[in-house]
Amino acid sequence: MLSPERFLSDLHALRQFGAQGTGVVRPAYSDPDIEARDWLAQRMSAAGLTPRFDAMGNLFGLAEGPSLLLGSHSDSQPAGGWLDGALGVVAALEVARAARETGGPAISVVSFQDEEGRFGVTTGSAVWSGGLSLVEADALRDHNGVLLSDARHAFGERVGGEVDPAQFTGFIELHIEQGPTLDACDEQIGVVCDIVGIRDRVVTLRGQQNHAGTTPMALRRDAFQGLSAFNTALNDRLRNVVTRQSVWTIGHVSISPNASSIVPGEVRFSMQWRDGDAARLDRMQQVIEAVLSEIVQDMGLEVELGPLLGLDPVAMDPRLRARLEAGAEAVAPGKWRMMPSGALHDATNVARRMPVAMLFVPSINGISHAFEEDTREADLVAGLRVLAHAAGVQG
Numbered sequence: 001m002l003s004p005e006r007f008l009s010d011l012h013a014l015r016q017f018g019a020q021g022t023g024v025v026r027p028a029y030s031d032p033d034i035e036a037r038d039w040l041a042q043r044m045s046a047a048g049l050t051p052r053f054d055a056m057g058n059l060f061g062l063a064e065g066p067s068l069l070l071g072s073h074s075d076s077q078p079a080g081g082w083l084d085g086a087l088g089v090v091a092a093l094e095v096a097r098a099a100r101e102t103g104g105p106a107i108s109v110v111s112f113q114d115e116e117g118r119f120g121v122t123t124g125s126a127v128w129s130g131g132l133s134l135v136e137a138d139a140l141r142d143h144n145g146v147l148l149s150d151a152r153h154a155f156g157e158r159v160g161g162e163v164d165p166a167q168f169t170g171f172i173e174l175h176i177e178q179g180p181t182l183d184a185c186d187e188q189i190g191v192v193c194d195i196v197g198i199r200d201r202v203v204t205l206r207g208q209q210n211h212a213g214t215t216p217m218a219l220r221r222d223a224f225q226g227l228s229a230f231n232t233a234l235n236d237r238l239r240n241v242v243t244r245q246s247v248w249t250i251g252h253v254s255i256s257p258n259a260s261s262i263v264p265g266e267v268r269f270s271m272q273w274r275d276g277d278a279a280r281l282d283r284m285q286q287v288i289e290a291v292l293s294e295i296v297q298d299m300g301l302e303v304e305l306g307p308l309l310g311l312d313p314v315a316m317d318p319r320l321r322a323r324l325e326a327g328a329e330a331v332a333p334g335k336w337r338m339m340p341s342g343a344l345h346d347a348t349n350v351a352r353r354m355p356v357a358m359l360f361v362p363s364i365n366g367i368s369h370a371f372e373e374d375t376r377e378a379d380l381v382a383g384l385r386v387l388a389h390a391a392g393v394q395g
């Protein structure tokens with residue numbers, strides 16, 4: 001039988017790996033990430049599933065024969081919440097376990113690697129689904145210059161054979177909403193209609209490193225001033241192109257040499273933008289590139305653009321979505337809605353290989369990618385029950 005107590009107990013056990021305050025620090029391939037995956041592999045075995053790590057460190061708990069795949073990811077942001085990804089993995093484990101105990105359908109479980117993009121954009125599921133080759137992935141570097149090909153060696157002997165996506169009949173991912181809608185409307189379940197698209201690239205501006213006391217303002221080629229001017233101009237110029245659903249973020253900045261008395265010679269920053277419409281993502285890209293080239297000309301800087309990473313928007317599979325809608329109406333009648341996902345998910349990649357669907361539970365005050373991230377227990381359990389319902393497992 002589906003056990004909310006066992007599910008909550010496992011969820012709190014996973015929270016201990018990389019725990020910091022109320023959140024977790026468990027980036028892909030870090031020691032806590034690997035320890036958490038080893039623990040999950042043991043829980044999968046105990047549930048009668050066969051654990052298997054692939055070359056990226058994606059962890060599968062396999063049922064025999066064709067099966068429905070459930071799961072999410074167990075890596076975290078560098079300062080992340082305890083439920084982002086973990087909820088979907090642990091709920092999948094509980095549903096698979098209950099299915100085996102009750103003679104239900106074959107259910108497999110997955111925790112994808114590097115969903116949070118230490119190296120790219122949802123890197124583990126991108127490679128598994130064929131969206132990115134392992135050779136391309138291996139050349140990606142994190143913000144500290146570490147190569148993915150080096151980081152993934154941490155899995156060493158654990159790596160088994162590859163896992164063929166053809167053995168799965170579909171994929172369902174339970175996740176926290178990570179936004180304000182469900183909480184503000186006092187609803188328990190969001191059935192996702194589509195997931196936004198994303199573009200992400202590293203930009204480097206180069207000027208002239210120089211003395212901060214003696215270099216006249218008019219003669220400076222200050223890379224940080226370039227970023228500052230770019231950001232202000234971009235916010236203005238994007239207004240003609242975007243809707244209220246469009247978002248853009250400069251979330252990581254590194255200034256060189258980062259000293260009070262030196263005019264910065266170089267600044268490297270992440271430029272990320274998201275929208276539900278692929279054509280608008282392209283228009284946003286044109287604006288970003290145009291503003292950058294104007295700024296570097298005006299300020300005597302040079303620009304280097306890193307590889308453009310990204311995923312297009314995807315729609316969820318109508319048949320699997322209908323199963324989630326029926327589950328939502330059974331578990332939370334009148335307290336659910338259809339909604340798009342503004343966050344990115346492994347489901348986007350998996351959609352290349354099989355039908356996919358997603359459901360959300362509320363995030364308190366809409367906070368996520370922060371230690372304060374949380375969800376009421378009753379909502380976590382409602383999400384588990386809807387997932388089980390959609391998977392055809394007794395609740």
Ligand code: GLV
Binds near residue numbers: 116
């Ligand atoms: C994934 O966490 C994202 O950035 O949306």
Ligand code: MN
Binds near residue numbers: 085115175
């Ligand atoms: Mn996530």
Ligand code: MN
Binds near residue numbers: 077
């Ligand atoms: Mn996340």
